[in-house]
Amino acid sequence: MVHERAREESCLSFSGVVLTLSIAIGLYYLLRRNPRLKQMIDQLGGPPGLPVLGVALSFLGRPHEEFLTIVGEWIDKYGRVIGAWIGNFIPYVLLAEANSIEKLLSTTNHIDKGKYDYNLLHRWLGMGLLTAPRTKWSARRKLLTPSFHFKILEDFMPVFNEQSTILLDCLNNREKDGKSFDIFPYITRCTLDTICETAMGKKINAQTSSVNKDYVDAVNGMCELITQKIVQPWLRFAPIYYLSPVSRRESAYLKKLQGFTLSVIKSKKASRKIKKSNEGIMNVDETEQVYGKQRKAFLDQLLDASENGNVILSDSDIREEVDTFMFEGHDTTAANLGWTTMLLAAHPECQKKVQEELDEIFKDDPTRDVTTADVAKMKYLECCVKESLRLYPSVPIITRNVDYDIKLEDGRVLPQGAYAIAAIYFSHRDPAHFPEPLKFNPERFSVENSTKRHPYAYVPFSAGPRNCIGQKFALLEEKVVLAKLFRTYSMEATEKMGDVIPLPDVILRPKNGVNVAIRKRT
Structure with missing residues (x-):
């Protein structure tokens, strides 16, 4: 009882400090406003x-x-x-x-x-590509653009396929019990495994193991704290922020996140040094070997650029770029995969068209891995992904x-x-460009329906010179995952779309997840 009273008094005291500082700051800016x-x-x-x-x-x-x-x-x-x-x-x-x-x-x-x-x-x-001011952004963008050339992205196809197959295995038990469940956490762990392997060349096995659970929890925790700072604007001010428990939680998460990334960078540098000293005798990490061919993670490409003298990057510079792609490359992709899955589950006629397209592409071997040639044929699935991004960017x-x-x-x-x-x-919901804007209609993005549309009416990856550098990576990964999901399962939405609540955190996610029932296709 004493502890509860002390805790209540502490909260009241902190609230009083917040209120006083907020009024003082507001008055200050009111007086100096332009x-x-x-x-x-x-x-x-x-x-x-x-x-x-x-x-x-x-x-x-x-x-x-x-x-x-x-x-x-x-x-x-x-x-x-x-x-x-x-x-x-x-x-x-x-x-x-x-x-x-x-x-x-x-x-x-x-x-x-x-x-x-x-x-x-x-x-x-830090000042990675997402947050950098124009002077630093311009140089970094020029440095990083070659890393997202389509030929390099092709090297990641085995990772996309492998992690998608693990996702199917994880869903197998859920299919057997026949009950409705939230598929969103499964998708999120899949994209987290994918980005860790492609960005850092490091397997964390988020889908199948709890070995790196602290790292996974820290990623999720940081995203939640950033949202909290957005909706509680008084936390933007250092005196208030450092008095709050949010600061201590964020410091704990950052220690895990940045410590993990820096340890991977240190390990990667050491292994590269050994490889060079062995005069070509390769000791390639299992995550960098694909059918006898060495695959370079995003981190390797940054280290190459630094070691070749093209640019000088400290470990901190490299860490902030890798962390940027860890943040941008798993949560946003998971969100769109979740929304697309939900929309197809809620619109069985569209789901059937997707499955018919996939059956035609994979008729020679329904279970084989997806290739880039297959992805190029997924015209209707691409329309569904784009329409999902229109409704829920x-x-x-x-x-x-x-x-x-x-x-x-x-x-x-x-x-x-x-x-x-x-x-x-x-x-994206402006009826001037999208008639019946709340309707899920993938045909909006057929070639004939897209040609005359205003180029800035649809910008899910931003637009102009500072558009998303990783959009081709994201779309390629999403098509592989969705192709594997809907080749294997049929899905039924277990809640009405009108009851789904979009939650605008750092990214847009369904508040109560993506609740579906799945069954194996025969």
């Missing part, structure tokens, strides 16, 4: 804000999953270009239509990511610093100094 910026943000139209708090009260006490509902209500009421203040010190402009998104993303003028959002990732990812919003005034077609101006949100979750 008058021109305020005027131009207000002229855009949008939800009215309160002194000091801005529109923050709109989200206070509301469940996190209602974020998209609130923003959708704003769009319906104020239009597809909206100005808003968060706490009177973060000036946002929200863009939910193709023309304004094109003006933001298509040039190098506004290439820096929105600092108030992406800074939350710095402790984990893995990254529902993208932010940029507005470095110069942007004049819109209607004459309004997005002012320099604002933080622009490309709200692609809503632009």
Whole structure:
């Protein structure tokens, strides 16, 4: 009882500190706010804000999953270009239509990511490709682009196939009991195994073993904490953040994550040194050997670039790039695989078309591995993946610093100094480009239906010079996994799509998972 009372008093004390600091910070920024910026943000139209708090009260006490509902209500009421203040010190402009998104993303003028959002990732990812400012980003992008050439991605096909086969094995018992279950954790562990092997050349066996459970838990924990920092804006301020338990949890996760990556880098460097000293006598790690051919993980390619003198990369530089691809390469891919699986399970007529296409491709041997030639024939499956990304983009919003005034077609101006949100979750549902926008209709992405569409109406991997470098990797992996899943199983959704709640964490995931019943195809 004494301990409970002490804990309650401690929480109240911390809440008082948070409230006091929040008001002080809000007043400070209210007094120093740029008058021109305020005027131009207000002229855009949008939800009215309160002194000091801005529109923050709109989200206070509301469940996190209602974020998209609130923003959708704003769009319906104020239009597809909206100005808003968060706490009177973060000036946002929200863009939910193709023309304004094109003006933001298509040039190098506004290439820096929105600092108030992406800074939350710095402790984990440092200044990797996702978060780097323009000067560092340009050099890193040039260095890393060759690593995603299609010929190099082809070398990863055995990993995609192997991990997909392990996924099928893991699902076997669930199929036997015939009950509904959440398939999303299974898919997530599959993509985590895949990215560890392709990015680091390291097997962690997340699907079949608990040996590296601490690392797996730390990845999931960090994603949850980043979301917490997004929805609790007072945690953006160092005095509050370092007083909170979030800081201690994050430090513990970072120790595991960065320690693991650095240990892999150290081990990889040592093995490469031994190989060189053995004058060509190779002692290749089992994860780097594919049918007698050496496969280079993403980490190996970074080490090659550094050792060849093309660029100088410290262990910290390499670690932040590997961690970036660990973060981006498993969670976003898992999300789209989950949403696509759910949508096909809920639309049996589309699932049947996918299976008929796969049966035609694999009629000579239904159980063989997928090749890149097979993937090229999966036209309808690709349409389904794209339509899934339209309805549920893995990254529902993208932010940029507005470095110069942007004049819109209607004459309004997005002012320099604002933080622009490309709200692609809503632009993908714009009826001007997608009639019946809430309907799952893969035929939208047939060649004839896509040709005349605005190029920025559909940007699930961002667009322009800072688009996603790993989009070909992601789509290749997703098609292999989905092909194996739907060649082997038929799936039935056990909840209505209208009851599914999209949860906008760092990525967009279904709040209650992907609940399906599966049965073996005969």
